[in-house]
Amino acid sequence: MTDLLPGVTAVLVLADGTVFQGIGCGATGDALGEVCFNTAMTGYQEILTDPSYMDQIVAFTFPHVGNVGVNPEDVEQLGDDPKRAAKGAIFRDVPTPPANWRSAMSFNDWMASRGVVGLAGIDTRALTKRIREKGMPHGVIAHDPEGKFDIAALTKKAADWAGLVGLDLALDATSAQSSTYTSDLWKWAEGHKDGQKKDFNVVVIDYGVKQNILRALISVGASVKIVPAKTTAEEILAMKPDGVLLSNGPGDPAATGAYAVPEIKKLVDAGLPVFGICLGHQMLALALGAKTVKMEQGHHGANHPVKDVTTNKVEIVSMNHGFAVDRDSLPEGVVETHVSLFDGTNCGIALANAPVFSVQHHPEASPGPVDSLYLFERFAQHMRDAKVSA
Ligand SMILES: NC(=O)CC[C@H](N)C(=O)O
Secondary structure (H helix, E strand, C coil), X not given: CCCCCCCCCEEEEEXXXXXXXXXXXXXXXXXXXXXXXXXXXXXXXXXXXXXXXXXXXXXXXXXXXXXXXXXXXXXXCCCCCHHHCCCEEXXXXXXXXXXXXXXXXXXXXXXXXXCCEEEECCCHHHHHHHHHHHCCCEEEEEECCCXXXXXXXXXXXXXXXXXXXXXXXXXHHCCCCXXXXXXXXXXXXXXXXXXXXXXXXXXXXXXXCCHHXXXXXXXXXXXXXXXXXXXXXXXXXXXXXXXXXXXXXXXXXXXXXXXXXXXXXXXXXXXXXXXXXXXXXXXXXXXXXXXXEEEEEEEEEEEEEEXXXXXXXXXXXXXXXXXXXXXXXXXXXXXXXXXXXXXXXEEEEEECCCCEEEECCECXXXXXXXXXXXXHHHHHHHHHHHHHHC
């Protein structure tokens, strides 16, 4: 029996019965998921609208969140369906009211309107240390202004959850229909300019795509068509694309791979330039014959050092993944191009003799540094070269 402190209006209950007690914010109710920590100092709206966080609860290690409010431009998911993003969020301090010229709404009201259950006022450093030592736990955040919690039932709920391993969430995150996209990268004093470019036709397979990937493609000259996750290689080839982008997305790549991997293999075999990002990277690796694994420690932040071993340059990148490509499983002909300087895990691969490559990190940033934007230019160059040799 856990005795709750007076004034507690939200709790985080882990599958092993550990209880963190704090103050509720955002939506009331409860949210179940895998608990991870994110070390980004900015970009909470982009993080909480990234579809790759489906079925996860994000604990922010940066203590002050909310000061720039939220705005309609910083939504990363396509559309604004709250079910296609993080379910819950944890903060050191109660989110502050907004004080920023771009703010259209307070962060707290926005979380409430989206059904994102929030817990503030806990020792996020203790939670982070626990995750570092024991891995990412299953947990439930519950928020009740009356402070009434059935801890035993919440513990059972967390313990009974099967978790992310083996879970295909891309089918929940993907677009129902094909669409085109026309917005360019955000520029100071201009915002997002509209306008498809016509240098390349890129088909984006949407497993839960972030909008800044689409904008980054447009910035290098692409006209962008988005297709649902289950679109076949034949259907894509009939669109005569110059290249295919495999998007980020939630869930276990091995589960998603069942329907997507054979189609990706056919696209590679057709000789098309292919660029995979995060889940797209993991699924490309599966299509090329490698394996993916669940990580002890996920990577979630906007300050991770990654080395491009083809150029020996280090880039500081945005990260959000809990699965990884097993480098020891890379077959002959698949080259490791990028490595995490935090833990040495694989962060990029390329085919030695074809315009096919992918990265584990997020070159589109949003949030985070833009060191890796050059990868979109690398993809554009592959498409240019393929056009010349066609
Ligand atoms: N951002 C992503 O695409 C995440 C990929 C995958 N769901 C993982 O957690 O590793």
